[in-house]
């Protein structure tokens with residue numbers, strides 16, 4: 001393999017990194033060996049006075065380490081050793097006789113940025129694809145090739161902590177402002193300017209080691225002394241803890257590593273390597289890396305077993321219903337350059353929908369994520385209508401009209417009268433079986449579900465629901481379209497609740513039963529949040545809307561019988577007409593602006609068990625709720641609702657915030673063992689007969705000691 005090629009331009013060596021057979025550049029063992037060989041050669045060649053590091057890929061500089069190689073580590077020691085090797089390599093680069101200029105165009109992430117930080121000079125191209133980040137925290141790690149040591153000294157403590165603790169992307173312009181790069185140039189002159197700077201470094205007219213930007217006095221006052229630094233670190237630690245609830249060991253590790261950057265150099269690097277090693281061997285890191293592989297695999301998954309020869313491209317979209325969901329779907333489509341015809345029953349409603357689209361997209365202008373021109377171009381793509389004008393040319397229609405079968409039937413009939421024969425009709429229904437909607441269709445093979453989550457522009461998951469009649473090329477086309485509009489897509493069989501709502505329902509019901517038994521609303525939510533969920537179940541109900549919950553409950557009851565009967569407390573609050581946040585009246589109090597206060601004490605008067613609450617152990621709450629989700633997830637796999645444990649894990653994490661550090665329900669079951677889950681379910685089922693019967697599949701797996709994923713090696717085989 002030759003990933004690095006070197007050419008000479010005068011006294012400057014230009015190193016081009018272009019990993020063969022891969023769309024992006026990443027560091028693997030083999031690439032590191034090549035790098036060492038290149039550095040050796042440069043060191044020997046006295047005709048070379050400086051070097052430029054460039055990428056041969058169109059929109060990646062270096063995307064970081066090859067994460068597959070992390071799987072080979074079975075101990076903390078091995079990962080620590082790998083980190084130390086990275087330190088040695090980049091130390092050599094930093095101290096080499098030949099200074100290096102990093103010419104950064106495209107993604108410069110993780111080990112890529114750590115390499116750039118060891119270079120004498122950094123130039124970023126002024127291009128939207130150029131982003132710099134240390135995203136290791138998202139994998140439960142800290143930067144392991146000197147990132148925690150070099151970055152604070154380049155951009156200052158606060159900016160470094162922000163990058164390392166969030167992993168967020170920094171665009172070229174921001175990178176220049178914060179002193180992460182020395183210069184920003186148009187991509188067309190990146191190479192030329194890099195060559196010039198390298199020549200200047202070689203000639204000594206450009207000083208090696210110069211900081212891109214001198215630190216402000218405020219920064220220096222705060223960060224230049226141990227006391228100021230400890231204040232900053234303490235504050236950052238508190239904020240991170242409030243967000244992570246202590247479930248992510250990489251956060252305190254990152255703080256400790258950055259703190260060590262202000263001590264001795266050797267000590268700082270040793271601390272980073274040690275902490276990196278410990279984190280790499282932690283279960284949290286394993287689960288986050290699993291999720292990385294799972295989402296990467298989903299991006300490549302066509303959504304059907306046999307890829308059809310022709311997958312019709314979807315270039316234009318019709319959306320029916322300009323309400324909450326219709327406007328959200330329109331927003332994410334135009335954002336990706338897809339023209340949308342948005343239809344509702346009246347001009348007023350269409351206008352409201354388009355205003356909602358504008359409002360979300362304008363946020364991005366405020367945050368400078370788009371230019372005014374880009375925003376205008378996106379808005380021009382959304383056209384409103386009250387009839388079906390323009391629908392004859394769209395490839396796909398997503399209906400998001402009222403949740404009412406008769407209305408859905410009516411629009412399917414109307415649509416098929418105007419659509420092209422090849423067009424696809426998708427329903428965003430949350431509860432109606434797609435096959436029922438397709439009953440009136442003349443082309444049921446072109447009908448499926450696209451279940452978005454609200455708010456559409458924020459929620460990453462899309463469930464594509466297929467009926468036995470749906471054609472594979474239709475499914476594949478819609479899956480590809482879902483990915484294009486930025487969603488993580490799982491293909492789900494048409495059954496009540498599909499997947500995400502199906503596993504949520506027993507969980508929400510169990511929460512309701514805890515309320516029936518006297519548990520306090522806030523104690524219940526607090527226990528679940530402390531366990532790692534983004535919000536508690538009762539907060540979730542208030543957010544989703546109690547009217548929605550009230551409509552869904554009988555559907556589950558009917559489909560699954562007594563085990564999914566709605567609990568009395570939930571039923572009573574729904575029947576009282578409370579809507580949750582949107583009606584400013586739910587389980588919690590809301591002020592006129594919709595800002596939430598504490599629990600509404602009057603809600604208890606609605607409960608059959610009244611205002612008298614009893615203390616319930618947090619462990620009792622989390623045991624019942626967790627087992628409800630895990631048991632139902634296993635049933636979904638057993639019934640073929642989801643295609644794989646992978647889809648079930650990603651669906652739960654991305655669909656409703658199942659704790660990512662546990663990887664997903666199936667990963668959780670593997671971690672505890674199917675046998676342990678079966679016995680926990682059986683114990684609960686003894687106490688609450690019928691609600692916790694373990695799925696056959698689990699019993700079977702428990703008997704044979706089977707798992708959903710391989711225990712070692714690549715989690716997806």
Ligand code: NAI
Nearest residue numbers: 321322323324325326344345400401402403428429430454
């Ligand atoms: P919404 O009430 O905000 O919007 C529905 C819109 O459809 C209204 O503007 C209405 O005027 C329009 N409409 C009704 N009949 C129409 C027709 N024949 N032609 C054109 N427009 C028509 O409702 P929302 O919340 O946007 O929900 C829409 C669909 O999405 C429902 O099926 C719902 O179950 C589903 N859904 C809702 C979620 C949510 O969180 N709100 C989540 C996932 C799915």
